[in-house]
Amino acid sequence: MKFLHADAFYFPYEIKYGGFLELTDDGKFGEWLSELPENGAHAATVLDYTGYQIAPGLVDTHIHGFAGADVQDAKNPDFDGLLTTMSEGLLSAGVTSWLPTPLTASHEELLAICETIGATYKRAKGAKIRGIHLEGPFFTAPHKGAQNPKYMREGAMWEVKAWQKAARGLLRKISLAPERAQVTGFIRAATAAGIVIALGHSDATYDEALQAVEAGATNWTHTYNGMRGMTHNEPGMVGAALNIPNTYAELICDGHHVRPEACEILFKAKGATHMVLITDSMRAAGLPDGPYMLGEYEVEVRDGAAWLPTGRPAASILMLKNAVKNVVDWQLATPHEALMMATLTAAKSVALDNVCGQIKTGHDADFIVLDKEMTLVATYLDGKKRYEA
Numbered sequence: 001m002k003f004l005h006a007d008a009f010y011f012p013y014e015i016k017y018g019g020f021l022e023l024t025d026d027g028k029f030g031e032w033l034s035e036l037p038e039n040g041a042h043a044a045t046v047l048d049y050t051g052y053q054i055a056p057g058l059v060d061t062h063i064h065g066f067a068g069a070d071v072q073d074a075k076n077p078d079f080d081g082l083l084t085t086m087s088e089g090l091l092s093a094g095v096t097s098w099l100p101t102p103l104t105a106s107h108e109e110l111l112a113i114c115e116t117i118g119a120t121y122k123r124a125k126g127a128k129i130r131g132i133h134l135e136g137p138f139f140t141a142p143h144k145g146a147q148n149p150k151y152m153r154e155g156a157m158w159e160v161k162a163w164q165k166a167a168r169g170l171l172r173k174i175s176l177a178p179e180r181a182q183v184t185g186f187i188r189a190a191t192a193a194g195i196v197i198a199l200g201h202s203d204a205t206y207d208e209a210l211q212a213v214e215a216g217a218t219n220w221t222h223t224y225n226g227m228r229g230m231t232h233n234e235p236g237m238v239g240a241a242l243n244i245p246n247t248y249a250e251l252i253c254d255g256h257h258v259r260p261e262a263c264e265i266l267f268k269a270k271g272a273t274h275m276v277l278i279t280d281s282m283r284a285a286g287l288p289d290g291p292y293m294l295g296e297y298e299v300e301v302r303d304g305a306a307w308l309p310t311g312r313p314a315a316s317i318l319m320l321k322n323a324v325k326n327v328v329d330w331q332l333a334t335p336h337e338a339l340m341m342a343t344l345t346a347a348k349s350v351a352l353d354n355v356c357g358q359i360k361t362g363h364d365a366d367f368i369v370l371d372k373e374m375t376l377v378a379t380y381l382d383g384k385k386r387y388e389a
Contacts, residue, residue, distance in 0.1 A: 001044045002383070003036065006369070008053040012344050012358045015336055020046070021054065021359070027382030029365050049369055052377060055339045057096025057366035058320045059346040059357050061173065061276065062133060062222065062250055064101050064294070065283030065315075066090055071100040072295055074116040075109050082117065088126035089286060091379040091387040093279075093319035096366035097130045097347070097356040099172060101280075103295040104136030104147040107159055111166050118168035126386065128366070130352050131172030134163070135221065138176035138186075139201035143226045146294050146314040147201055155186035160195065171195065173350050175221040177202035178212030191216035196350050198250070201226040202237055209240035213247060219349055222280055223249040223266055224258050225313075242269040248349035250278045253326045254318040256305035260330045267327075272337035276346045277323045282306055282315035325374045335374055 022030025200221025
């Protein structure tokens, strides 16, 4: 028998202090016990992390690139950066499950990306690819950010069906603008086909956003960024994200895209059960400052963020472990709440909590080790240490 011992274990709805968590021979979580079983204590192998705490592996549901690799590069069928550079590199960020996220592009390019990921994702050598998130192309131009408006268009199920077939069923989430024509019918059809719909890069009114949620949309794409702001006469997309219950709000907590005060406002509105920490990171994450490409746009990485030539932030260079630590250091959330937003809540937002995002008997033993300051010490996959700080 093999057991994991630590000062604290972050379970979905409680913290268990001390004790022993069983790790099965096939790399799954077993039961947590306050004491080792007397009949097997002499034969038990104990992985001792006294002075440290254990949490589920982090789940990043919105990420474009890392360590020099980018999801967009998967349009080349020979590209293996997702399986090596990104999936292994993400272990250093505490991420054990993730959704590769391509940007707005032509039908053919997204088809090629879906084909490459769908054909190879099971061979990922590090963090597990749990689905694909298409950030676009069904957006509108006023809040385009780093998305290319020449590819933006109305939602069409024939495209979604083609992408899903190419992805071998791996397409899980699509971000779109709710003011697009006939969007409610599209959302109903997409959700009926098992696709999670997120709303973003949009100039929609509050009512347009509400109609999209009533049609089946459940997520808000990097809340505040790339959406119509809130006023007293028109609450807009931001007001909808804050006010409409039972929806999940993504947030980039790097201190650049959103001020800590705005993070606090969203947290008070949504709570740890409906706010999702994401990175939206690009290929420059984990690399030095300098010029990089984000899709078809050149950005400059400096001062802890990636910047468009317009002076506005583009995708981030944030690591998810740092997002968790930030909201704790900013005194916005407890460690348990911060971890929930990057694990169970993230998994629930895309219907993956049945396979990841929590310490639960029978789930893959994907977990992280943290010190008392919430700094990452180690990352484990299937009960085996794969990264050590």
